[in-house]
Amino acid sequence: MTDSIQNVESYLEEVYGKPVSVIRVVELGGDGEETELKGFGYGKPYLIDFILGGEERSAVLSSMRVQKGFGHDTFADRAALMLWQNYAYERLPRHARSLDVGYFTKSGKLKSAGDADEYFILMELISGTEYFRDLNRIRDADIFSRLDIDRAVALSDYLVEIHSRKHDDPVLYHRRIRELIGSGECIMGLADSYPEDFEYYSRDDLERMEKECVKWRWKIRPNVKRLCVVHGDFHPWNIMFRNGIDFSVLDRSRGEYGEAADDVSCMSLNYIFYSLQKHGRLQGNFKKLYDSFMQNYLDRTEDEYILSCIQPFYAFRALVVASPLWYPNLDPEVRIKLFNFIDNVLAGDRFDHKNVNQYFMRK
Structure with missing residues (x-):
């Protein structure tokens, strides 16, 4: 779990350009227990609570489940959609904002885009x-x-x-x-x-x-x-x-x-x-x-x-x-x-x- 948290912290520090301390990572819709990130990249959304500049923040990280059909068959299909979502979400009134688009490397690290194994999108958490x-x-x-x-x-x-x-x-x-x-x-x-x-x-x-x-x-x-x-x-x-x-x-x-x-x-x-x-x-x-x-x-x-x-x-x-x-x-x-x-x-x-x-x- 320590390695997973460190990977998330390193990624968020790359996004924000500042030190980040991750409080917890839980699967949205799960039982609320902290989770390993081993399953990341396979379609489950995760809530990440973290501290940035002394302020507690939250974000949602999700990727697309790998599946056949519906135009999502290849890595390129899913990458194109994630890249478009990062561009388009903030252009629609009232839409949840994308904070970044990144990818998972083959070694399990999260990066903010060449050595990509699967893309994900990081969005703001919307209440309601x-x-x-x-x-x-x-x-x-x-x-x-x-x-x-x-x-x-x-x-x-x-x-x-x-x-x-x-x-x-x-x-x-x-x-x-x-x-x-x-x-x-x-x-x-x-x-x-x-x-x-x-x-x-x-x-x-x-x-x-x-x-x-x-x-x-x-x-x-x-x-x-x-x-x-x-x-x-x-x-x-x-x-x-x-x-x-x-x-x-x-x-x-x-x-x-x-x-x-x-x-x-x-x-x-x-x-x-x-x-x-x-x-x-x-x-x-x-x-x-x-x-x-x-x-x-x-x-x-x-x-x-x-x-x-x-x-x-x-x-x-x-x-x-x-x-x-x-x-x-x-x-x-x-x-x-x-x-x-x-x-x-x-x-x-x-x-x-x-x-x-x-x-x-x-x-």
């Missing part, structure tokens, strides 16, 4: 509670208040703000739409992750769905003026609320710019997903959240066209929550309705956000 816990409370305990509506609207307002920042780069817009369909993290990558013998959505279903999404790519591709600042993975696990509507966001993904429909579909699909688990349809308090979030966004942006390009983004997000890999214990009826949702949404030219329940039926 993950937003999905609010949704769990509403689903499981049926406890709901005006604050829940206010938070949905605050999240919608946030997207209104960042999506107003446009970017002129037609080639980049084409790439973002292309990656929605073909990236290892998106539609085709998710399709590849489904079991060969999956009973609820067969290989033929996945092939048909992919072909429909390719058609959508060519429909959306000309809309290059829609390129804007995005979060890229705007779901309830990446949002930390504190008091009231004060929040921060985590883990933006897949590029600084993209299509606004990506963020809007990501959050709103989660309201649908939770409501399906509780009611088997969009109704009750989750419908209130969905309607508040969507209507506020549409009213403030006047972006009615988003309803004509959100379809493949909804397909992507529904593939995630319907996945037996990510949600192995999901009720089969919920899973079936999500696949119906995918097929029906892709079949329509304009998404009817006021009549979502029509999309859950087999047609």
Whole structure:
């Protein structure tokens, strides 16, 4: 343990240019016990408490788990993402700040970038509670208040703000739409992750769905003026609320710019997903959240066209929550309705956000 602590201290001294004394290193989400750093580099986030210049500070060190698929297969894939995160996190309002990007050497040392074995990112520690816990409370305990509506609207307002920042780069817009369909993290990558013998959505279903999404790519591709600042993975696990509507966001993904429909579909699909688990349809308090979030966004942006390009983004997000890999214990009826949702949404030219329940039926 002494060698591990010394490695961390040496790294932090390289980052800050001053003497550092590490108090403890614990795995986030663990039992709070101090830990060896032997497992560093394999996807676990660690909280580091240390003293710098007589002041106690905290930081979070994390790396990507080595895994096949989803575009993270190689060292270069993971290094590129970490380097981008270090650059991009501080460029998004309210996002947790990256303090440094570094790598692990083959000897287990941590360095702030040639003799690299795996990259990691060091970020500031953000206080708060993950937003999905609010949704769990509403689903499981049926406890709901005006604050829940206010938070949905605050999240919608946030997207209104960042999506107003446009970017002129037609080639980049084409790439973002292309990656929605073909990236290892998106539609085709998710399709590849489904079991060969999956009973609820067969290989033929996945092939048909992919072909429909390719058609959508060519429909959306000309809309290059829609390129804007995005979060890229705007779901309830990446949002930390504190008091009231004060929040921060985590883990933006897949590029600084993209299509606004990506963020809007990501959050709103989660309201649908939770409501399906509780009611088997969009109704009750989750419908209130969905309607508040969507209507506020549409009213403030006047972006009615988003309803004509959100379809493949909804397909992507529904593939995630319907996945037996990510949600192995999901009720089969919920899973079936999500696949119906995918097929029906892709079949329509304009998404009817006021009549979502029509999309859950087999047609």
